[in-house]
Structure formats: C-alpha cells, structure tokens
Amino acid sequence: MKKIHTAYQLSDYLDQEVAWRLKEIQTLKVMIQGLSGLSRETIIRAGIPLLYAHWEGFIIASARAYLCYVSTLALIHETIQPCFTAITARKALRSAEGTIKISHHLLAIKTIQDSKHKVFSTSPEDVITSRSNLNSDVFEEIAISIGITTNAYKLKYNLIDESLLAQRNKIAHGQFLSIDKAGFISLLNEVDVLIRNFKTDVENAAHCKLYKMNGNSTSSQP
Numbered sequence: 001m002k003k004i005h006t007a008y009q010l011s012d013y014l015d016q017e018v019a020w021r022l023k024e025i026q027t028l029k030v031m032i033q034g035l036s037g038l039s040r041e042t043i044i045r046a047g048i049p050l051l052y053a054h055w056e057g058f059i060i061a062s063a064r065a066y067l068c069y070v071s072t073l074a075l076i077h078e079t080i081q082p083c084f085t086a087i088t089a090r091k092a093l094r095s096a097e098g099t100i101k102i103s104h105h106l107l108a109i110k111t112i113q114d115s116k117h118k119v120f121s122t123s124p125e126d127v128i129t130s131r132s133n134l135n136s137d138v139f140e141e142i143a144i145s146i147g148i149t150t151n152a153y154k155l156k157y158n159l160i161d162e163s164l165l166a167q168r169n170k171i172a173h174g175q176f177l178s179i180d181k182a183g184f185i186s187l188l189n190e191v192d193v194l195i196r197n198f199k200t201d202v203e204n205a206a207h208c209k210l211y212k213m214n215g216n217s218t219s220s221q222p
Contacts, residue, residue, distance in 0.1 A: 001124060004069040007206040014199050017061050021054040022192060029188055032181060044184045045171055051191045052168040055160075056134040058195050062202050063142050064124035070146075070211050071122055077115045080211050081147045084120045085112060087127055133169070136160045147211060148201050156194060163187050 004010050028047050035043060070084065077085050086093075089111045099105075127145060131138055136157035143150045164187060170177050205211065 001064060001068050003072055004065055005072050007069070007203075010065055010069045010206050011203050013065050014062055014203060017058060017065070018195060018199050021058055021195065025051065025054060025188060025192055029185060032184060040181060041178070044179050044181070045177065047184060047188070048164075048171050048177075048179070049168050051188060052134075052164055055164060055191050055194065056130050059134060059139060059142060059198060060128055060130055062199060063128045063146050066146050066202050066206065067122060067124040067127060069206060071120065071124070073211075074119050075211070077118055077120055079213055080120060081213055083145055083147045084122075084211070085115055087122050087145060088115050088118075088120065133165055135165050143198075146202075146205070148198075148205060152197070153194070156190065159187070159190055160194075164191065 004013060028043070028050065031043055032040060032047070070080075075084075077088065089108065093108050093111075128142055134142075136153075139153070139157075139160065140150055143153070163183075167177060167179070
C-alpha cells in the first residue's frame with residue numbers, strides 16, 4: 001500500500017475506495033428495479049456475493065489505510081492508544097498463550113515494557129485480515145485493533161452474520177436461495193450505510209487524532 005502521510009491523504013484514499021464500491025451497489029439497485037421474473041431473481045442471487053465483497057473489501061482496505069497512516073506519524077507507544085501496543089506485542093503474547101513457562105510470560109511483559117519509548121510501526125497487511133469470512137466477530141476485532149468504537153454497529157451484527165454472510169455463503173456454495181426484491185433492496189441499503197458509517201469513523205479517528213492517548217502524543221511530524 002502507498003504511504004499515507006496526512007489525514008487529508010487518508011480521506012482522499014477513502015473517497016476513491018468508497019466511490020466505485022457505492023457506485024456498483026447503486027447500479028445494482030437500479031438494475032433490480034427495472035427487472036422482473038427470472039432475470040430479477042438471477043441478479044439478486046448474483047448481487048448478494050457482490051454486496052458481501054464490497055463490505056469485506058472496504059472494511060479491510062480502510063482499516064489498513066488507517067494503520068498505514070498512523071504508522072507514518074512516528075508516534076511513541078506511550079503516547080498512543082493501547083490497541084497499537086497490542087499490535088506490536090501480539091507475537092510475544094501469542095507465545096505466552098497456553099503455556100505455564102515463566103520465560104514466555106516474561107518475554108511478553110518485557111516486549112510491552114520495552115515498546116513504551118519506541119516508535120509504533122507495523123505492516124497493515126499482516127494485522128488486518130478477513131480470515132475468509134468478515135462476520136461480526138471479525139469486524140469487531142478489526143475495529144478494536146485500530147481503536148474504532150463498535151457500539152453503533154452491534155445492532156447490525158445479526159444482519160451482517162445472517163442476512164449478508166450466511167446468504168452469501170449459501171449462494172457461493174451452489175445452494176438455491178430465493179430472496180425477494182424488498183428483502184434484497186433493504187439489505188443493499190443497509191450495506192451502503194454500514195460502509196459509509198465506517199468511512200466516517202475512520203476519517204474522524206484520523207482528523208480528531210483519536211489514536212492519541214489523552215490527546216497528547218510525540219511525533220516526528222510537524
């Protein structure tokens with residue numbers, strides 16, 4: 001991913017990333033409105049995987065872009081939110097998981113302590129993955145990993161898991177699924193809103209500097 005050095009560059013990237021996705025989503029909506037019978041049923045079936053692809057694609061792309069941006073700021077760990085330190089320390093934390101060896105526990109603690117005065121840097125592609133299915137649990141982990149509050153999304157978790165992901169999987173695995181026009185348009189509109197809302201949250205996090213601890217940070221940037 002190309003380096004993103006300012007919040008405005010991040011916004012430009014997100015604008016471009018969301019524009020073509022929402023254009024396809026709205027084009028799909030127009031197509032459905034003008035069709036009937038088997039033609040409409042076929043487009044609806046094809047449309048479910050497309051909606052899911054844009055949901056997963058945008059969440060992954062925007063979260064990686066935000067991490068890329070924060071990584072370019074040369075921020076010291078003690079000045080930023082704990083989620084970024086967790087990213088840095090997760091390898092050591094994993095080695096300590098499921099073991100009673102004190103050496104592994106000490107390594108995890110030492111990694112966290114040593115990172116306090118170090119600059120945060122990471123590879124977004126290594127941190128943000130969909131793990132094949134971007135269900136509500138995976139979305140929650142991605143959002144938390146970049147410091148995005150998920151309370152506003154929780155009411156939509158059943159929709160994400162059942163109406164979007166479960167139906168996408170059934171269609172992708174060759175199962176017949178009948179979805180009426182009203183149900184599809186409703187799902188389409190929900191996905192549109194979810195994508196727009198996450199874009200806004202990521203932009204706000206950057207422009208309001210929500211990555212900082214208590215609003216103060218140390219950076220090599222002017």
